[in-house]
Amino acid sequence: MAYVIAEPCVGTKDSACVKVCPVDCIYEGEDQYYINPDECIDCGACEPECPVSAIFSSDSVPEQWASYTQKNVDFFG
Structure with missing residues (x-):
């Protein structure tokens, strides 16, 4: 898994990271965004764009x- 979106995203869900992702691997969940580990190309474009430093x-x-790593896996599982 290249990147994980953690707690600061919960409730904020600012889509700045989605807009800059060149492979569209960031998906909206009920309470936060998630990065698909099978689609992420590890480019890092999303990390600096997150206004709440959640990536x-x-x-x-x-x-x-740390539990958000498993939460991300479970979202795509």
Whole structure:
């Protein structure tokens, strides 16, 4: 998995990240956006566009939001 969207997105759901994604791999869920790990090309374009700093590379998700990695997997599972 290249990128994970964590808790700061919940309730905010600003679509700036969606607009810059060159492969359209970001999907809207009920409470947040999710990045499809099979479609993401690991370009990183979405990360700086997130106004609430909710996007992290999968190996740098802060510990307090580690559960969002599994939440992302479950969304596409």
